[in-house]
Each structure stands twice: as C-alpha cells, then as structure tokens.
Amino acid sequence: MKKRVLTVDDSRTIRNMLLVTLNNAGFETIQAEDGVEGLEVLEDCNPDVIVTDINMPRLDGFGFIEGVRRNEKYRAIPILVLTTESDAEKKNRARQAGATGWIVKPFDPTKLIDAIERVTA
Amino acid sequence: MDMNEIKEIFFQECEEQLAELESGLLKLNDGDRDPETVNAVFRAVHSIKGGAGAFGLDDLVAFAHVFETTLDCVRSNKLEPTQDVLKVMLKSADVLADLTNAARDGGSVDESRSRGLVKELEALAHGEVPAPSAAVEAPVPKAAAPVVAVAPTDPSGFQPIPFSFDDFGGEDEPAAALPTYEVTFKPRAELFSKGNEASLLLRDLSRIGEMSIFCNTDDVPALHKMDPEGSYLHWVISIKTDKGEDGIRQVFEFAEWDCELDIKLQEDDAASAEADSELPMIPVPFDLSILDDGPAVAEADTSADVAAAVAAADTASNVMQMAGAAARGEKKESAATAAAAAANNAQAANNASAGQTIRVDLDRVDRLINLVGELVINQAMLSQSVIENDNNGTSSINMGLEELQQLTREIQDSVMAIRAQPVKPVFQRMARTVREIADITGKSVRLVTEGENTEVDKTVIDKLAEPLTHMIRNAVDHGLEMPEKRVALGKNPEGTVKLTAKHRSGRIVIELTDDGAGINREKVRQKAIANDLISADANLTDEEIDNLIFHAGFSTADKVSDLSGRGVGMDVVKRSIQALGGRISISSKPGQGSTFSMSLPLTLAVLDGMVVTVAGQTLVVPLTAIVETLQPEASSIHSFGATQRLISIRNSFCPLVDVGRILNFRAMQANPVEGVALLVESEGGGQRALMVDAIQGQRQVVIKSLEANYTHVPGIAAATILGDGRVALILDVDAVVAASRGQSLKQEMSLASVG
Numbered sequence: 016m017k018k019r020v021l022t023v024d025d026s027r028t029i030r031n032m033l034l035v036t037l038n039n040a041g042f043e044t045i046q047a048e049d050g051v052e053g054l055e056v057l058e059d060c061n062p063d064v065i066v067t068d069i070n071m072p073r074l075d076g077f078g079f080i081e082g083v084r085r086n087e088k089y090r091a092i093p094i095l096v097l098t099t100e101s102d103a104e105k106k107n108r109a110r111q112a113g114a115t116g117w118i119v120k121p122f123d124p125t126k127l128i129d130a131i132e133r134v135t136a
Numbered sequence: 137m138d139m140n141e142i143k144e145i146f147f148q149e150c151e152e153q154l155a156e157l158e159s160g161l162l163k164l165n166d167g168d169r170d171p172e173t174v175n176a177v178f179r180a181v182h183s184i185k186g187g188a189g190a191f192g193l194d195d196l197v198a199f200a201h202v203f204e205t206t207l208d209c210v211r212s213n214k215l216e217p218t219q220d221v222l223k224v225m226l227k228s229a230d231v232l233a234d235l236t237n238a239a240r241d242g243g244s245v246d247e248s249r250s251r252g253l254v255k256e257l258e259a260l261a262h263g264e265v266p267a268p269s270a271a272v273e274a275p276v277p278k279a280a281a282p283v284v285a286v287a288p289t290d291p292s293g294f295q296p297i298p299f300s301f302d303d304f305g306g307e308d309e310p311a312a313a314l315p316t317y318e319v320t321f322k323p324r325a326e327l328f329s330k331g332n333e334a335s336l337l338l339r340d341l342s343r344i345g346e347m348s349i350f351c352n353t354d355d356v357p358a359l360h361k362m363d364p365e366g367s368y369l370h371w372v373i374s375i376k377t378d379k380g381e382d383g384i385r386q387v388f389e390f391a392e393w394d395c396e397l398d399i400k401l402q403e404d405d406a407a408s409a410e411a412d413s414e415l416p417m418i419p420v421p422f423d424l425s426i427l428d429d430g431p432a433v434a435e436a437d438t439s440a441d442v443a444a445a446v447a448a449a450d451t452a453s454n455v456m457q458m459a460g461a462a463a464r465g466e467k468k469e470s471a472a473t474a475a476a477a478a479a480n481n482a483q484a485a486n487n488a489s490a491g492q493t494i495r496v497d498l499d500r501v502d503r504l505i506n507l508v509g510e511l512v513i514n515q516a517m518l519s520q521s522v523i524e525n526d527n528n529g530t531s532s533i534n535m536g537l538e539e540l541q542q543l544t545r546e547i548q549d550s551v552m553a554i555r556a557q558p559v560k561p562v563f564q565r566m567a568r569t570v571r572e573i574a575d576i577t578g579k580s581v582r583l584v585t586e587g588e589n590t591e592v593d594k595t596v597i598d599k600l601a602e603p604l605t606h607m608i609r610n611a612v613d614h615g616l617e618m619p620e621k622r623v624a625l626g627k628n629p630e631g632t633v634k635l636t637a638k639h640r641s642g643r644i645v646i647e648l649t650d651d652g653a654g655i656n657r658e659k660v661r662q663k664a665i666a667n668d669l670i671s672a673d674a675n676l677t678d679e680e681i682d683n684l685i686f687h688a689g690f691s692t693a694d695k696v697s698d699l700s701g702r703g704v705g706m707d708v709v710k711r712s713i714q715a716l717g718g719r720i721s722i723s724s725k726p727g728q729g730s731t732f733s734m735s736l737p738l739t740l741a742v743l744d745g746m747v748v749t750v751a752g753q754t755l756v757v758p759l760t761a762i763v764e765t766l767q768p769e770a771s772s773i774h775s776f777g778a779t780q781r782l783i784s785i786r787n788s789f790c791p792l793v794d795v796g797r798i799l800n801f802r803a804m805q806a807n808p809v810e811g812v813a814l815l816v817e818s819e820g821g822g823q824r825a826l827m828v829d830a831i832q833g834q835r836q837v838v839i840k841s842l843e844a845n846y847t848h849v850p851g852i853a854a855a856t857i858l859g860d861g862r863v864a865l866i867l868d869v870d871a872v873v874a875a876s877r878g879q880s881l882k883q884e885m886s887l888a889s890v891g
Contacts (some may be wrong), residue, residue, distance in 0.1 A: 026149065026187060027145055028142060028145055028149050029183075029186055029187060029190070034302075035138075035142065054615065070175075070182050072179065072182075084329070091329065091331055092329035094330075107393075110393060111332070113329070115390055118391070120186050120190070121189030122190035134336065134390070135336075
C-alpha cells in the first residue's frame with residue numbers, strides 16, 4: 016500500500032518539487048497551500064505523514080501543527096517541518112507545537128525521503 | 137514534470153513574489169504598518185530563497201538571506217521601517233530582481249551595487265540608521281568599515297552547513313576495531329505525542345552498526361494503574377559503530393528533547409565486560425523485521441490490546457508493538473472508513489490544488505485565438521453566401537446565422553479576454569525606473585499609479601514597457617525641477633509622476649503626468665529652428681510646438697544626459713506607440729507640468745478598419761489613422777509642381793496622395809473628383825489626404841501577418857480575409873505617406889535590404 020503524504024507549502028516551486036520527489040519515491044502526495052487549507056484537507060486525505068513549511072500566509076506552520084495535534088484522530092501522526100529556519104529557537108518552537116522532526120532547506124530529495132522514512136514505519 | 141520545468145515554475149513564481157515584495161514595500165512606504173504586509177514581504181523573499189537554494193543558485197540565496205535577515209528585524213519590531221530603511225529595501229528588491237533575471241537568463245549583475253546593498257542591509261539589521269543623503273551618494277564606503285567586523289557575530293545570520301557522515305568515516309584508521317557505545321534511551325510520553333516512535337528510532341540505530349538491545353520493563357505498572365499513553369519502557373543498547381557519539385545522537389535528532397539519552401563509550405572489552413556485569417542486562421535478540429512488513433502487519437493486529445501486550449512484555453518484539461500501539465490506536469478505528477475516504481481523495485486533492493487561476497502555455501492561447509479568428513471569417517463568409525442566395529431574406533437560416541454571428545463575436549471577445557492582463561506588472565516596473573533615475577538625477581520623486589488593474593492584451597503590455605520607461609525617464613529628467621528649484625517655486629520639493637490607465641471606448645488610455653516645469657516652448661521652438669524642422673518665422677500654435685518634440689532627433693536637454701538622451705527621442709516613443717496601433721498626444725502647462733496621453737487598442741489580433749476600393753483592389757485602412765473622410769470637389773483640388781496635387785480643406789492645404797499610384801496599382805493618377813479622400817494623420821503629425829476610389833464600409837478584421845505567410849510588402853502592414861473569402865491587404869499608412877514625400881516604396885525596400 017502506498018503511503019500517503021500531505022504537504023503544506025505556499026511556494027509553488029517547493030510544492031512541485033515535493034510532488035515530483037515524493038511521487039518518484041512511491042508516495043501518494045496530497046498538497047495544500049497554507050495551514051488553513053492543510054487543516055481543511057486533513058480529514059479527507061487521511062495521510063500517513065505530513066510535511067509542512069513554517070512561513071505561510073493565513074496560518075503558519077506552527078499554527079498548523081498545533082491544529083493537527085488538537086485533532087483526536089491525527090494527534091500522533093508524524094509531522095516533518097520543511098524549513099530554512101535552522102536556528103535552535105525556531106526548531107524549538109516547531110517542536111513545542113508538536114513537530115516530529117524537520118528537514119532543513121535547501122530542498123534535497125534524499126534528505127526528504129530519508130526523514131520521511133525515519134518517522135514512518 | 138522534470139527539474140527544468142520546475143525551475144521554470146520557480147522563475148515564474150519569483151516574478152510574482154518580486155511583484156508582491158515591491159507592492160508590499162511600497163505599502164509600507166506609504167505608512168502601512170499592518171503586520172500581515174510585513175509578513176507578506178518577508179515571505180516573498182523567503183520563498184525566493186527557498187527555491188533558489190533547491191536549484192543551487194548561490195548568489196541569489198546569499199543576497200536573499202541577508203535581505204530576509206533584515207526583514208526579519210522589521211517583522212520582529214527590532215527595526216522601524218522608516219522611509220530611509222525602505223529606500224534601501226526597495227533598492228534591494230531591485231537587486232533581487234536583477235539576480236533572479238541573471239540566474240534565469242545568464243548575464244551578470246552589478247556586483248558593486250549588490251555588495252553595497254548587502255552592507256547596507258547588514259547595517260540595518262544591526263540597528264544602524266542610514267543617513268538619508270549618504271544612501272544616495274555613496275552607499276559603499278559608508279557601510280564598509282564598521283559592518284564587516286560585526287557580520288560574523290550576527291545571531292540570525294546562520295548559514296546552514298552541509299553535513300556529511302562520510303567525514304567521520306574517513307578519519308577513522310581502517311585497522312582500528314569499531315568502538316562500542318552503550319546507549320540508554322528512555323522516552324517520555326511526549327515523544328509519542330509528537331509522532332515519534334521508539335521502535336523506529338531503534339530501527340534507525342540498528343542501521344549504523346551492529347547492536348544488541350535490552351528492554352527494561354521495571355517501570356511498567358500494574359495494569360489498573362497504567363496510563364495507556366504513558367511511557368514505561370526504556371532500552372539499553374550496546375552498539376558497535378564507526379559513526380561516533382554524534383552519529384548516534386543524529387539518529388535521535390528528532391527525539392532527543394523528549395527522552396533521556398545517555399551515550400557512553402566503552403573503551404575496550406574489559407570495560408565493556410565490566411559494564412555488562414554492573415548492569416542486570418541480558419542482550420535480547422532484537423527482531424526488527426516486523427517493522428519492514430509495514431503498516432499492513434501492524435494494522436492487521438487489531439485484536440492486540442494493551443493488556444495482551446503487557447503480558448507478553450518479556451519479548452522485545454511485543455514491546456515494540458505496544459510502543460506503536462499508542463500511536464496507532466486511533467488509526468485502527470478509522471481503518472474501516474479508509475476505503476470510502478480514499479474514493480473522495482482524488483476529488484479532495486483536486487479541490488485543494490485548484491485555485492482561481494490556471495496557467496496555460498501562451499502558444500495554446502494563441503492557437504485558439506487564431507482558430508477563433510478563422511471561425512469569425514468563416515462565419516462571415518457563410519452569412520454572406522446565404523444572403524446572396526436567399527431571395528426572401530426572412531428564412532430561419534438567416535435567423536440562425538444572426539445568432540451564430542453573435543455567438544462567434546462573443547467567443548472572440550472571451551478568447552481575447554484570456555490574453556488580457558492587468559497593466560500592473562508594467563506599472564510596477566516603472567516604480568523601479570523612477571527610483572533609479574531619481575537617484576541618479578538627485579531629484580526626489582514619487583510615483584503615483586492609478587488603474588493598475590486595467591486589462592489589455594499581453595502583447596500590448598509587453599511592448600508598452602519600453603516607450604513607458606523612456607517617457608518616465610524624460611518626465612523625471614527633463615520635466616521635474618531640482619528640489620531646491622521646486623522649493624523656490626513654492627512647490628513640494630518632492631515631484632510627482634502620475635501614471636494612470638483606464639478603458640475608454642474600446643481602447644486603453646494611459647496617461648503620464650508630471651508636476652514639473654512643463655514644456656519650455658521658446659526653447660523647443662529655437663531648437664526646431666536650429667534643426668531646420670521649422671522655418672524661423674513659422675507661426676505655430678502652442679500645441680504644434682509641443683508636438684515638435686515628437687520629431688526625429690529632437691532633444692531639449694542642453695547637455696545630453698546619461699539617461700534620457702541616448703539618441704533615442706520621443707520620436708521613437710511615438711513610433712512604437714503607433715506600431716501598436718496607438719496614438720500619443722501631449723498637453724503641457726508652463727510651470728505646472730505635462731501630460732502624455734496614449735490611446736492603445738485592447739488587442740493586436742483584430743483591427744477596426746475602413747474597407748476601401750483602389751483600382752479594383754480591396755484594401756483596409758486602419759481606422760485609428762483616419763481623421764476624417766471627404767468627397768473632394770473640383771474647386772478644392774490644386775496642382776502643385778509637375779505631378780503633386782493639394783487639396784484645400786478649411787483654408788489649409790494638404791497634399792493629396794493617390795494610393796493606387798503609390799502602390800503601383802495604376803500608372804496614371806486617378807481623377808480626385810471621382811474618388812474619396814481619407815484625411816490621415818501619420819508619423820510626425822503631418823496630415824495627408826489619401827485618395828481611394830470608393831469606401832465599402834467599416835468593419836473589424838482579423839489581422840493575418842503577411843511576413844509570416846509570404847514576405848514583407850512595402851506599403852502593406854498585413855492582410856486579412858474578408859467575409860466573402862477574399863484576401864484584402866491592410867494599408868501601412870505611415871509607409872504610404874513617407875513614400876508620398878518623394879521616397880518611393882521601392883527605395884525603402886532596397887534600403888531595408890541593405891541596412
């Protein structure tokens with residue numbers, strides 16, 4: 016069974032890269048453009064893992080992660096943060112919000128797939 | 137989709153982000169302090185940086201990073217976005233745009249400029265307030281000394297360093313026995329609530345070396361006291377690895393804050409034996425294969441409840457399942473509905489990704505437009521032949537045809553609307569032009585734009601940028617006065633250039649207004665006399681003098697400045713506007729400024745034309761060129777020289793040009809009284825009366841390029857297909873008028889082929 020990944024990122028470039036990388040690696044990919052949309056599609060798409068950006072309009076990554084963790088059904092789903100924010104403070108905030116792990120940009124397909132495999136069985 | 141396509145998307149996105157960035161900065165400049173505006177600006181730069189990083193565009197990443205750092209200071213209220221700060225940021229946005237373009241198209245960027253701005257941005261990030269004037273005059277030396285010293289300590293200026301484990305392996309002596317580490321891993325409940333799983337961490341650990349695991353179940357409470365989501369197990373792992381302690385920590389990277397992790401190096405076998413004896417630990421074979429079967433196995437195990445798992449807790453594999461159970465418990469419940477949900481997924485995904493716009497290749501749109509053009513022609517041909525063959529004229533076919541005509545017209549309009557785009561991007565580019573020229577001239581200028589959302593055909597937009605840039609340069613360079621002079625005149629020292637766009641009777645009207653000195657008519661007049669454009673005693677109206685600036689080779693600036701006087705004058709602007717089927721006019725009030733007004737067609741694919749007959753041929757004259765039509769009377773025709781004739785129109789004389797003669801349709805000039813004169817205004821403002829045999833009517837025609845399908849024909853701009861299926865040529869009015877001045881069309885052709 017293909018694993019399903021929900022990606023949340025406002026950049027069309029990154030969305031396309033995620034799509035290509037994940038599809039090539041045999042994942043099923045569902046995409047949202049910001050935190051609000053991410054929470055909207057969450058129920059329907061029932062993902063196995065979530066990859067989210069931090070800086071997004073409407074609802075940022077921190078808010079999105081908190082929203083997912085408040086959802087009884089998804090509170091234990093692995094969430095990876097895709098971010099250029101490599102400083103400890105931002106990592107810490109993402110962690111407090113409930114992020115499982117993170118991938119520091121620049122976007123690297125191998126790192127992404129590695130990290131996803133690390134948090135999914 | 138491959139990487140190149142994504143790169144293409146990246147650059148498209150960059151353009152949007154740059155536009156967003158600029159409009160956001162301009163809003164801030166106007167005093168907008170909405171945090172969302174700052175966020176949007178930050179995000180724009182951030183996105184560019186993120187994408188650029190993925191493509192290894194290092195220059196772009198480096199600059200975007202510095203820019204982003206400074207914007208972050210604004211976002212976190214550490215830096216007040218004053219006008220001076222924003223000036224630096226707007227310039228940085230320009231450099232960012234340059235870098236993006238350089239990354240896309242190759243080419244280079246003015247490095248001293250970007251380096252200077254990097255320093256200014258860094259200075260801002262460190263709380264240095266720019267000196268208002270220094271920023272304009274000498275940005276580089278100003279920031280140089282103090283900032284360089286501070287830069288490395290910038291806490292937010294962290295640069296990610298590529299990190300590779302190969303480095304560790306390389307340093308090890310090959311012969312050395314692998315060191316053994318003892319790892320104590322005690323997860324807290326939070327580890328599970330964040331989606332991490334002990335079993336997966338242990339699996340990852342097993343990949344970096346040979347290991348044995350002991351699971352400590354001492355803390356597992358009695359069942360009735362047990363919190364199902366609590367964490368009661370911990371593991372002691374003995375692992376042989378060449379990755380070092382850092383390598384082990386790397387495995388627990390995501391989890392280290394939510395667990396107790398203790399890593400000890402076991403120096404040698406003796407120490408290890410000692411350690412073994414100290415701990416009541418028996419290595420248990422650790423079966424990780426269960427994990428590789430994936431979620432199917434885990435989910436199939438729906439009957440495994442917590443109690444059973446605890447009872448069997450003396451084998452490690454069961455412990456694993458229990459650890460996983462906390463995370464998967466909720467998932468199992470939903471397994472039944474998963475199939476139903478999956479069916480909806482495709483649709484949900486579609487809904488999610490479908491925005492309000494779609495991106496279509498321009499070629500496809502053009503092909504569609506072309507086909508619709510054919511459809512319009514075909515429809516016209518069909519109705520014409522039906523009308524010709526229909527005697528009673530009231531048949532239902534006629535009714536249907538009328539509806540068809542209406543439909544095709546609507547389809548045509550809708551298809552044209554696809555190509556229509558707001559003029560906003562061009563207007564935004566002008567903001568940059570204004571900034572740059574204001575900097576160079578030392579003038580203070582504000583650009584006000586109105587009606588940026590007015591839509592016009594993309595081709596028109598693309599071709600609008602150059603003449604507009606030139607006009608804006610002129611307006612700032614020649615139009616606006618220096619700040620001191622403006623103050624002396626009682627004006628606001630900051631000059632205003634206003635750019636507006638609006639729709640008016642099926643055309644777009646773009647106006648450029650400045651509040652500068654206006655046209656110096658006496659100077660223009662002197663210059664025109666000096667250049668032999670007019671005679672010294674010519675009696676010209678103000679308007680005529682103003683229009684002299686559109687003459688070729690005319691420049692009123694005393695010294696040719698670096699900016700607007702590059703040998704390219706307003707004549708070029710006028711010509712490019714006319715090439716778009718547009719007209720340009722000027723009105724000016726001394727001391728109050730000038731207004732340039734351009735009227736352009738909304739699309740270049742169709743043309744409103746006057747269909748005329750000349751020597752048995754059907755021609756189309758663009759309606760925009762025609763001022764009026766008149767029936768010449770014998771009394772108003774005057775001979776002039778050997779072959780020239782003039783027509784007197786309201787007490788002024790206008791050269792009469794026989795189109796049939798110019799185009800070599802006939803050898804002898806036709807009798808003007810038998811034809812119709814079209815009074816046209818051509819390049820340079822001169823009027824000519826074009827003689828044609830008869831006017832057939834006025835209609836919209838679809839332009840078909842003659843060059844693309846045949847070859848350039850002097851005097852002919854393009855071709856079209858009329859309703860009866862005949863091809864009609866569209867007259868190039870300017871070329872015909874030029875030919876009438878003595879240079880024949882043949883000459884022009886030979887010149888064109890030489891030069």
